[in-house]
Amino acid sequence: MCLAIPMKVEKVEGDFAIVSIGNVKREVNISLLENVKKGDYVIVHAGFAIEKLDKKEAEKTLEIFKEIK
Amino acid sequence: MKYIEQYRNTEKQKEIIKEIHKYGKLINRNVNIMEVCGTHTMIIGKYGIRKLMPENINLISGPGCPVCVTPINYIDTAIELSKIKDVIIVTFGDMMKVPGSFSSLEKEKANHAEIFVVYSPIDALKIAQDNKDKKVIFLSVGFETTTPLIAQTLKISKEKNIKNFYILAGNKLIPPVMEFLLREKDTEIDGFICPGHVSVIIGLSNYISISERFNVPCVISGFEPFDILLSIYLILKSIKENDCKVINEYKRTVRENGNIKARKVMYEVFDVVDDEWRGIGLVKNSGLKPKDKFLDFDAEKKFKIINKNSKEKKECLCGEVLKGKKSPFDCPLFEKICNPENPYGPCMVSSEGTCSAYYKYERK
Ligand code: SF4
Numbered sequence: 001m002c003l004a005i006p007m008k009v010e011k012v013e014g015d016f017a018i019v020s021i022g023n024v025k026r027e028v029n030i031s032l033l034e035n036v037k038k039g040d041y042v043i044v045h046a047g048f049a050i051e052k053l054d055k056k057e058a059e060k061t062l063e064i065f066k067e068i069k
Numbered sequence: 070m071k072y073i074e075q076y077r078n079t080e081k082q083k084e085i086i087k088e089i090h091k092y093g094k095l096i097n098r099n100v101n102i103m104e105v106c107g108t109h110t111m112i113i114g115k116y117g118i119r120k121l122m123p124e125n126i127n128l129i130s131g132p133g134c135p136v137c138v139t140p141i142n143y144i145d146t147a148i149e150l151s152k153i154k155d156v157i158i159v160t161f162g163d164m165m166k167v168p169g170s171f172s173s174l175e176k177e178k179a180n181h182a183e184i185f186v187v188y189s190p191i192d193a194l195k196i197a198q199d200n201k202d203k204k205v206i207f208l209s210v211g212f213e214t215t216t217p218l219i220a221q222t223l224k225i226s227k228e229k230n231i232k233n234f235y236i237l238a239g240n241k242l243i244p245p246v247m248e249f250l251l252r253e254k255d256t257e258i259d260g261f262i263c264p265g266h267v268s269v270i271i272g273l274s275n276y277i278s279i280s281e282r283f284n285v286p287c288v289i290s291g292f293e294p295f296d297i298l299l300s301i302y303l304i305l306k307s308i309k310e311n312d313c314k315v316i317n318e319y320k321r322t323v324r325e326n327g328n329i330k331a332r333k334v335m336y337e338v339f340d341v342v343d344d345e346w347r348g349i350g351l352v353k354n355s356g357l358k359p360k361d362k363f364l365d366f367d368a369e370k371k372f373k374i375i376n377k378n379s380k381e382k383k384e385c386l387c388g389e390v391l392k393g394k395k396s397p398f399d400c401p402l403f404e405k406i407c408n409p410e411n412p413y414g415p416c417m418v419s420s421e422g423t424c425s426a427y428y429k430y431e432r433k
Contacts, residue, residue, distance in 0.1 A: 004214065004266045004269075006322075029189075029191060029218075029221070031221060032217060032218070032221060032328060032330055032331040032334065033328070033330070034330065043266070043269065043322055045214055045215065045218070045266060046161075046188060046189045046190065046211075046215055046218050047188060047189025047190070047191045047192065047218065048189070048191075048217075048218040048221070050214065050217075050218075050266070050269050050270065050328060050331060051269045051322050051323075051324070051328055053321055053322055054320070054321050054322070055321070057320040057321040
């Protein structure tokens with residue numbers, strides 16, 4: 001039930017944004033985040049964006065793995 | 070999102086599995102690693118991660134499915150509420166099949182109770198706005214990931230002065246139940262894979278306190294098989310080096326301090342209370358009830374339903390399964406009488422329930 005997926009912000013209108021994944025578009029409430037902009041990726045759960053995805057950090061996680069060896 | 074391809078690179082996964090085996094040998098004793106997130110349970114099952122582990126590394130599932138841990142009394146109350154004239158019950162889909170003492174919401178719907186399934190609490194509020202002559206009760210369950218959204222919905226409802234919207238509050242907090250399990254006799258937990266999307270809201274601090282007091286490594290994990298494997302590796306490395314701490318493997322989404330705004334909204338609306346977990350019992354400071362300011366939304370106060378006859382079926386081992394003491398395979402009803410089509414106990418209902426995930430992916 002806590003499933004949440006990253007979706008791309010297409011348009012921001014007040015407390016709401018249109019987000020997309022593939023061909024699917026949805027309206028989500030963004031009032032629990034600050035400064036959501038077009039082009040951001042947000043993590044969407046039950047009709048709300050709960051966090052922004054940080055692309056730089058995504059790459060860094062893979063770096064941790066390089067350190068293993 | 071190109072990075073995703075890299076997270077799915079099987080060569081990388083193979084290398085990490087090799088490292089896990091290396092540490093398995095170095096540690097050379099049984100290690101129990103618990104995940105407390107239903108989505109992690111599903112991914113571990115789906116990608117066969119349990120089978121990739123060395124013999125002495127056990128992945129055990131904890132109480133990570135909000136639907137499974139909702140007390141039977143709550144389900145019975147929801148069913149009683151659905152029988153009241155002019156009441157509409159609105160719920161997340163997972164709740165429909167959960168067995169109460171005598172019935173389920175799905176059966177009541179077939180008996181013409183007005184029960185709607187929604188994806189978001191905001192949709193529930195819309196139903197209230199569209200049905201002003203009815204009383205709309207939202208079944209408010211979920212962990213920290215979900216609760217702030219419900220809190221925000223109540224705030225919106227208050228602002229818009231909507232008078233026919235209520236919640237039956239059953240929301241729960243994860244860190245108190247982790248602590249409860251660590252204190253349980255005969256549950257041995259050597260490390261936690263912490264729930265990624267709960268952590269988006271709460272951040273790291275609760276886990277730091279748990280890790281320090283109980284000397285267990287806690288790794289906040291993402292949802293690719295790679296993330297889970299990496300988290301297991303990080304836990305084993307911490308154990309070997311006797312350096313138990315909190316590591317955030319899911320930094321691409323989880324910030325150190327969590328989502329402060331979401332937490333603020335959650336605690337503006339809800340007070341922390343001791344709460345009952347199905348199969349587990351009363352857990353201190355683990356539940357949430359509307360604050361006085363929001364009591365007008367509280368279905369419990371408004372409709373005053375009292376269930377004295379709620380009773381669990383004795384044969385179901387869900388309680389032991391949720392505590393990580395037993396595996397679904399230990400339950401004599403698993404597969405035979407209890408399956409996702411006809412769930413006998415709550416852990417078989419939601420796709421994230423431990424018994425249901427094992428049924429789907431891990432049957433021998
Ligand atoms: S298999 Fe069914 S009856 Fe057995 S513990 Fe799981 S949910 Fe309960």
